[in-house]
Amino acid sequence: MKSRRKRSIIAKKEQRTAYLLLIPAFLGLSFITYLPILAVFGISLTDLNVGHFIQGGTLPPVNFIGLDNFVHIFESPSVDFLNSITVTVVFSLIAVAGSIVYSMIIALLLNRKMPARGFFRAIFYIPYILPATAVMISWWFLFRYDGGLLNYILVSLGLGKSYFLSSADTAIPSLALIAVWTSGNLIVIFMAGLQNVPRVYHEAAEIDGANAWQRFWNVTIPCMTPIIFYNLLMSLVVNLQVVVPALAVTKGGPGKSTMFMTYLMYQIGFRGRQLGQAGAIAFVFFIVAAILAGILFATSKKWIFNEAGDDKK
Amino acid sequence: MNQTANQAAEKMKKMFFRSSIKSKRRNQKIADATTFVIVVILAALVMLPLWWIIRSSLMNSLEIFKWPPQFIPTQWLFSNYVIKPTTFDFWLYLGNTLTISVPCVIFGTVTAVMCGYSFGRLRFGGKTFIFSLCVGSMLLPTMVTLIPLYIVWASFGLTDTFWPLILPYLCGGGAFNIFLIRQFIRTIPRELDEAATIDGAGHIRTLTSIIVPSIRPAIIVVSLLIFITTWNDLLQQTIYISSKENFTMALGLTAFMGSFKTDYSGMFAATALSFLPGVIVYIFGQRYFVEGIVMTGMKN
Numbered sequence: 001m002k003s004r005r006k007r008s009i010i011a012k013k014e015q016r017t018a019y020l021l022l023i024p025a026f027l028g029l030s031f032i033t034y035l036p037i038l039a040v041f042g043i044s045l046t047d048l049n050v051g052h053f054i055q056g057g058t059l060p061p062v063n064f065i066g067l068d069n070f071v072h073i074f075e076s077p078s079v080d081f082l083n084s085i086t087v088t089v090v091f092s093l094i095a096v097a098g099s100i101v102y103s104m105i106i107a108l109l110l111n112r113k114m115p116a117r118g119f120f121r122a123i124f125y126i127p128y129i130l131p132a133t134a135v136m137i138s139w140w141f142l143f144r145y146d147g148g149l150l151n152y153i154l155v156s157l158g159l160g161k162s163y164f165l166s167s168a169d170t171a172i173p174s175l176a177l178i179a180v181w182t183s184g185n186l187i188v189i190f191m192a193g194l195q196n197v198p199r200v201y202h203e204a205a206e207i208d209g210a211n212a213w214q215r216f217w218n219v220t221i222p223c224m225t226p227i228i229f230y231n232l233l234m235s236l237v238v239n240l241q242v243v244v245p246a247l248a249v250t251k252g253g254p255g256k257s258t259m260f261m262t263y264l265m266y267q268i269g270f271r272g273r274q275l276g277q278a279g280a281i282a283f284v285f286f287i288v289a290a291i292l293a294g295i296l297f298a299t300s301k302k303w304i305f306n307e308a309g310d311d312k313k
Numbered sequence: 314m315n316q317t318a319n320q321a322a323e324k325m326k327k328m329f330f331r332s333s334i335k336s337k338r339r340n341q342k343i344a345d346a347t348t349f350v351i352v353v354i355l356a357a358l359v360m361l362p363l364w365w366i367i368r369s370s371l372m373n374s375l376e377i378f379k380w381p382p383q384f385i386p387t388q389w390l391f392s393n394y395v396i397k398p399t400t401f402d403f404w405l406y407l408g409n410t411l412t413i414s415v416p417c418v419i420f421g422t423v424t425a426v427m428c429g430y431s432f433g434r435l436r437f438g439g440k441t442f443i444f445s446l447c448v449g450s451m452l453l454p455t456m457v458t459l460i461p462l463y464i465v466w467a468s469f470g471l472t473d474t475f476w477p478l479i480l481p482y483l484c485g486g487g488a489f490n491i492f493l494i495r496q497f498i499r500t501i502p503r504e505l506d507e508a509a510t511i512d513g514a515g516h517i518r519t520l521t522s523i524i525v526p527s528i529r530p531a532i533i534v535v536s537l538l539i540f541i542t543t544w545n546d547l548l549q550q551t552i553y554i555s556s557k558e559n560f561t562m563a564l565g566l567t568a569f570m571g572s573f574k575t576d577y578s579g580m581f582a583a584t585a586l587s588f589l590p591g592v593i594v595y596i597f598g599q600r601y602f603v604e605g606i607v608m609t610g611m612k613n
Contacts, residue, residue, distance in 0.1 A: 028484025
């Protein structure tokens with residue numbers, strides 16, 4: 001009887017410590033993550049303006065204007081929101097597919113025994129840790145039509161020059177190439193996953209006479225599917241929010257070919273001061289991201305391989 | 314007769330076996346060499362853009378655009394790195410960026426360890442629910458929270474200060490980092506903490522004296538990730554910081570790019586300089602990187 005009470009006191013103490021330690025997470029999850037996402041819908045129904053936060057401003061008080069902001073962003077040709085959605089989704093799909101294939105290949109290569117492996121691992125990771133703005137400036141220079149390195153390489157290979165970032169047709173693929181170049185973080189996660197593929201499976205397959213290619217398709221890939229899924233999802237969420245290329249270099253152009261949703265939100269909300277409309281853009285962005293992630297989740301059951309008898313933690 | 318035949322057969326078998334091992338080993342060697350060559354070529358390609366900026370930063374403006382381009386500068390003009398503070402104030406921008414990222418790294422890592430320990434070790438009511446909220450928030454795009462957060466910070470009058478960029482990191486430094494710490498803590502045998510508990514240590518004591526030293530790789534990974542995130546956050550820096558004396562490295566570079574498009578050598582020197590801090594930090598922690606993530610068993 002007494003010992004049970006003592007145990008419950010210990011459990012209570014443990015619980016109290018746990019809640020104390022979690023205060024930062026509570027604050028973060030509520031005030032920085034979930035509440036703002038709820039609030040964004042409320043904001044999108046008002047005519048809130050940056051001017052409302054400037055002291056001594058002369059703006060009339062905030063009004064509730066229903067769905068006007070949504071109507072405006074979809075109908076105004078100067079906002080051209082549908083273009084932004086298309087541009088962002090197309091960019092993300094190219095960047096995600098490219099990054100996954102590239103980082104998987106690099107991870108597979110680096111997973112083999114070789115001299116100076118740590119050094120090469122660092123080389124492929126470095127683009128990820130460089131300041132994104134500096135990366136954009138560097139690539140903007142590589143992409144130049146006159147005197148750019150990439151056009152020199154194209155000409156040397158006997159191909160024609162490309163306008164890259166200065167043409168509406170090639171701007172998106174060019175930016176996706178930069179995104180692929182900076183996907184070092186995916187390589188690390190793939191490498192971690194490859195090292196967790198049980199050796200026994202490979203050995204068993206080898207005894208059964210499977211060649212390297214068959215082992216790759218029937219052992220490595222199935223064991224990696226959960227990690228591929230994770231990387232797909234994270235890379236999708238990151239690339240949908242693409243904004244630095246537009247902020248640092250393209251400014252949404254040429255034309256509106258790189259007017260990404262996040263950049264449009266910035267333009268409308270902070271350059272144009274229309275926080276209400278920017279909120280509407282953010283809300284639609286959330287829906288688009290949710291739909292894409294939902295599609296990924298829905299198909300995942302079909303292709304994610306579950307190891308039979310995998311012990312649940 | 315029979316015996317010799319048997320012996321011969323045995324010998325042949327042995328020879329065949331040995332040669333097959335040999336040929337297998339040879340194949341293996343060829344495969345290894347091919348992989349190595351491919352990796353070297355790819356690594357050179359990946360590094361080419363970086364070399365191109367460094368090369369350009371050491372040339373004069375005429376040489377930069379020469380056709381066909383030169384891969385190595387004829388004269389190494391290190392003088393390009395002496396940039397007038399009026400155009401690109403490297404030390405001011407570095408100072409400002411560090412004023413943001415150092416507190417972010419410290420607070421973010423400490424709070425991530427606190428939360429990760431709670432999720433990884435302690436028992437409390439509502440754990441599964443809170444943890445799934447936490448993991449779920451990894452999927453939520455931060456872009457959606459920008460406008461509401463701006464409204465909050467602006468109503469407190471905190472625009473054009475560093476606070477809106479620092480304060481969020483007091484809250485666990487992001488769900489991914491909490492998750493990483495939690496996974497890492499779960500790989501540490503419970504017996505270690507139990508021994509400490511028997512010796513009379515409380516939970517906090519166990520955390521600081523047993524857990525923290527054993528999860529050092531994860532702590533280093535988390536601090537690097539926070540450092541990179543704060544260093545790269547051009548959008549929030551653009552939104553909150555307006556006066557030039559508060560400019561960060563990223564803002565300074567963007568402004569340079571926008572206004573001094575003719576001073577190419579200076580701009581590339583500035584770009585090359587801005588690569589440095591991240592690379593230096595990475596070199597210090599690099600050996601923990603893959604290990605840190607492998608050990609967390611990203612599998613689940």
